[in-house]
Amino acid sequence: MARPIIHHRTAEFESIVEQIRADLKQIFQTSGEVLVLASSGTGAMEGAVSNTLCRGDRVLVVNSGKFGERWEKICGAFGIEVEEITVEWGRAVDPALIRQKLDKNPSIRAVLMQASETSTGIKNPTAKIAAITRERDDVILIVDGITAVGVFPLPFDELGIDVLVAGSQKAFMLPPGLSFAAMSTKAWEFNKTSDLPKFYFDFKAAAKSADKNTTPWTPAVSLVRGLSQVLKMFVGEGLENMHKRHAVFSSATRSAFEAMEMELFTKDEPSPALSVAVAPPDIGAGPLIKTLKEDFGITVAGGQDQAKGKIFRVSHIGYIDRSDTVAVVSAVEQSLKKLGHGFDFGSGAEAAARIISENL
Known part of the structure; x- marks a missing residue:
């Protein structure tokens, strides 16, 4: 990524895009196109709405945390009517509720959800929900x-x-x-009748350019080159090993938190992307997060909205390995001891190291 910028309308750049297209299909596990956009994830979220729905459509949004709320705000900006399923923070949505809503209101055109809600740490049952929407030709997920x-x-x-x-x-x-963004055949059918405004996030234009191994607008060239290297690493490691790595690190960290006598915030199936714990009430999340940063140079996230000051969140995604995981756990232990939390010191690091050594 630090190499000099190359011109994006050249054969050199097109060859990079060609390989990225093939590799992304493996990671998304699809035979269709995976569009690459120059934006944050919210840009793709907006495009997912503006390229499939129409003014006045009604949708069902699963609000299981802070990022579920974002779907509502995006839909609201486009004049789409939102029906909401509000889920207790730390809980996953019950697919039966989605089926009930769709049966009761056949005008619903889409279900919008998070597979992994990072504000709470839960993993929603995407497969079960997809089985429900897959039965309906007039509803997309x-x-x-x-x-x-x-x-x-x-x-x-x-x-x-x-x-x-x-x-x-x-x-x-x-x-x-x-x-x-990946789109199914059904989603592309919805695209044909979508009347919402779109220009920069026009998925049809992006797909047309992708067929030529290019982009409709100036791409983030350095990031695209970085992506090509990341995807080579992913393909080399293999999807199964990638998924196992995240699962082991998250399991190790959660076990460590419990050994430190902290309550896990996630009550249903946790997302392997992160581990979320309730800080000891007499300490609070703020002092713990501050100590981790000042004493160890480690940054972890706090809670948002109703969970602010109560929880802290440790990520397992990105360029993270087993030594990083054990180091974070050890730093949390030392921080808790410094702040006066009573527990069996060393039990967390031992629990994490044991799970990692037994499974990786």
Whole structure:
């Protein structure tokens, strides 16, 4: 990525795009095109809406955390009517509720959800929900997979997802600036009748350019070159090993938190993308996060909205290996001890190291 910029309307750049297109299909597990956009993941989320729906359409949004709310705001900006399923933070949505909503209101045109809700750490049952929407020719499933693609199995074609978006700054190990979108045959049929405004995020234009191994607008050249190297690493490691790595690191970290006598915030199936713990109430998340940063140079995320000051979130995505995982756990232990939390010191690091050594 630090190499000199190359001209994007050249055979050299087109050859890079050609390889990226092939590799992204493997990662998304689709035979269709995976569009590459110069934007954050929210750009792909907006495009997923504007390229499939119409003014006045009604959609069902699963609000299981902060990023579920984003679907509502995007739809609202385009004049789309939103029906919401609100899920308790830390819980996954019950697919039966989605079936009930669709049966009760046949005017619903799309279900929008997060596969992995990073504000709470839960993994939503995408496969079960896709089985419901797959039965309906007049309903599409739009999935935010920004912290899911490359993290756990989410086979696009097999599950019957209709739109799946992702971003460069998560499992793809790159700086922010690229987003990705895959569209099913059903979604492309919806595209034909979509009347929402679109220009920069025109998926039809992006697909037409992709067929020529190029982009409709000036691409983020350095990030695209970085993506080509990341995808080579992914293909070399293999999807199964990638998914296993994330699963092991998240399992090790959660076990470590429990050994430190902390409550896990996620009550249903956790996302392997991160581990979320409730900080000891007498300490709070703020002092713990601050100590990790000042004493160890480690940055972890806090909670948002209702969870602010209560939880902290440790990521397992990106360029992270087993030594990083054990180091974070050890730093949390030392920080908690310094802040006065009583627990069996060393038990967390031991639990994490044991799970990693037994499974990787």
